[in-house]
Amino acid sequence: MLDAGCGAGVLGICAAAAISVRFPSAALRVRAQDRDELARRFTGYNAARNGIANEHFEVHTEPLLAGPAGWDLILSNIPAKAGLPVLEDFVRRAAGLLKKDGKVFLVAVNTLADFFRGQIAASAALVKEENGREHTVFVFAPPGKGAPSPANGLALDGRFPESHPFYIRGQSAYEMEGVSYQLTTVHGAPDFDSPGGAVQAAARLAIKIDLAAKLAEGGLLIHDAGQGHFALWLTHYMERYAKMLHFAARRHDAAMQRDATLLRLVLSGRNILSLCAAQHNLLSAWPDLSPAIVPAADIFLDRERLAAALPYDGADGFGLIAYFPETVPETDRRGADWEALSCLAAPGGVVICAMSSSEADRFDKKKPPTVSRLGDLKRDGFRAMAYQKR
Numbered sequence: 001m002l003d004a005g006c007g008a009g010v011l012g013i014c015a016a017a018a019i020s021v022r023f024p025s026a027a028l029r030v031r032a033q034d035r036d037e038l039a040r041r042f043t044g045y046n047a048a049r050n051g052i053a054n055e056h057f058e059v060h061t062e063p064l065l066a067g068p069a070g071w072d073l074i075l076s077n078i079p080a081k082a083g084l085p086v087l088e089d090f091v092r093r094a095a096g097l098l099k100k101d102g103k104v105f106l107v108a109v110n111t112l113a114d115f116f117r118g119q120i121a122a123s124a125a126l127v128k129e130e131n132g133r134e135h136t137v138f139v140f141a142p143p144g145k146g147a148p149s150p151a152n153g154l155a156l157d158g159r160f161p162e163s164h165p166f167y168i169r170g171q172s173a174y175e176m177e178g179v180s181y182q183l184t185t186v187h188g189a190p191d192f193d194s195p196g197g198a199v200q201a202a203a204r205l206a207i208k209i210d211l212a213a214k215l216a217e218g219g220l221l222i223h224d225a226g227q228g229h230f231a232l233w234l235t236h237y238m239e240r241y242a243k244m245l246h247f248a249a250r251r252h253d254a255a256m257q258r259d260a261t262l263l264r265l266v267l268s269g270r271n272i273l274s275l276c277a278a279q280h281n282l283l284s285a286w287p288d289l290s291p292a293i294v295p296a297a298d299i300f301l302d303r304e305r306l307a308a309a310l311p312y313d314g315a316d317g318f319g320l321i322a323y324f325p326e327t328v329p330e331t332d333r334r335g336a337d338w339e340a341l342s343c344l345a346a347p348g349g350v351v352i353c354a355m356s357s358s359e360a361d362r363f364d365k366k367k368p369p370t371v372s373r374l375g376d377l378k379r380d381g382f383r384a385m386a387y388q389k390r
Contacts, residue, residue: 002097004064004076004090006032009043011075013050016057030057035188037061037270038297061272061295063164064090069097077107083187087112088119089166095124095142103127106138160276161186167273174229177203179240181232183281189274195229198324198354201377201384203233206352209375209386212238216319218346219264219311223299224324225271228278234322235265235286264311265289266318268296270326299323300336303343317346317389323353325363334363342368345389350374354384 001019003012012032019028030052032043044059060067064076064086074094078087094104104124108116113136120126124140161168161184169185169192176195185192191199215238222231265282267275275293282291294309296302310318321344325337341351351371353363360383367373367387374386 001028001030001073001075002065002067002071003030003032003043004074004094005078005082006034006043006059007039007077009039009046009059011077012043012057013047013052015073015075016047016052017050020052028056031067032057032059033062033064033066034059035061035063035271035273037272037295037302040295041297041301063167063273065093065097070099071097072099072102074098074102074104076104079188080109080112081188083167083169084115085166085168086187087115091116091119091140092123095140098142100142102141104138104140106140108136108138110134110136160280164273164276167277174232176200176229176233177207177237179203179233179236181236181285183227183229183232184277184284185227186273186277189225189227189271189277191226191229195233196226197380197382198356198384199224199226199230199233201379201382202230202322202324202352202354203237204379205354205375205377205384205386206234206237208377211320211350211352211386214350214374214388216346216348216350218315218317218319218349219266220320220322221266221268221306221309221318221344222322223268223296224278224322225269225274225326226324227274228267228281230322230324231265231267231278231291232281232285235282235289265291266294266306266309267291268294268299268302268306270295270297298333298336299325299344300333300340303340306340306344315346317344317349319346319349321345321349321351323351325353325355325359327356327359332362334359334366337363338366338368342370342389345371347389349389351387351389352384353387354382357381357383360385 006012012030016030040059040061047057116138120140125143126140128139130137167186169187171184173182267278269275272295279291279293282289292309294305345351371387371389374388377384
């Protein structure tokens with residue numbers, strides 16, 4: 001069974017439990033998947049809490065329908081905001097990933113019911129439809145008789161977006177603080193029309209504090225939930241204002257160490273789609289760059305995984321961390337943020353954080369005595385702050 005877009009795991013966990021009760025001797029294998037690393041964490045936690053053994057239930061941060069083919073059952077409470085190209089691809093390819101007698105159970109909002117009826121009629125065989133007040137459940141199977149037309153599961157193999165064209169929203173040129181860059185955007189991530197207010201404030205602050213002159217060796221970490229605007233902007237900014245910029249691992253070359261800023265770029269965040277798109281955009285602009293991706297539900301929860309991505313053995317931390325935290329109502333994570341940032345930043349390293357002004361006030365009040373402020377900037381309800389670790 002495949003739970004595609006699992007969220008917190010409700011569909012996959014309930015179905016796995018029901019199958020286990022009715023068919024106790026069945027060989028059960030469940031793959032739950034979501035583009036959100038936080039969803040993966042919660043699904044794994046909820047499966048364990050409900051007694052679903054790890055050997056029967058695996059959870060992945062990946063696009064819809066990634067992984068192998070040959071499913072008896074595919075379940076999805078598919079989000080309407082995934083984008084019509086993604087929804088169209090889901091119907092077409094899901095039917096081809098089934099076994100001969102397999103079924104797809106698809107929950108859709110009623111505003112998209114006619115769209116899904118048309119897609120199913122074109123690519124699959126409708127078995128049953130059940131209508132509710134706000135949602136419709138479609139059950140469909142491979143088209144016609146016999147084995148379905150085989151479809152390939154997706155793999156995140158570095159060819160994004162060529163291997164995932166249905167996730168691409170568009171490609172545009174952007175300008176921020178006098179620096180121009182190209183960006184391919186994806187469905188399912190914010191800031192697809194323009195860089196958000198937090199990113200714009202961070203860029204302006206970077207120029208204000210002359211970040212290019214302050215960058216310490218040790219690599220660069222950008223934790224961002226958006227489309228990758230800041231990563232693209234920052235690399236172009238560094239190319240413009242630094243004398244020389246080499247995107248490489250640490251090298252024992254004295255001349256290069258005198259003349260160049262050596263960086264390794266690490267991209268982290270919850271959304272695997274936006275991370276893959278940002279990686280693609282960076283490689284398009286800088287073919288020699290090798291940006292690493294670390295899906296991270298939270299910078300504190302995943303601080304050890306992020307530290308493992310440092311550019312070389314023995315590194316004391318990242319020379320620059322750009323952090324754009326998400327606001328989660330009724331939670332206060334700012335103290336945990338600082339604990340993680342203090343561990344991940346190298347001595348002398350710079351930390352730039354940008355968020356809403358109200359969140360920034362709480363964040364700044366919890367800064368530890370081991371950091372000093374380099375700059376502060378407010379812009380249109382957002383605030384960016386720069387710190388340096390002593």
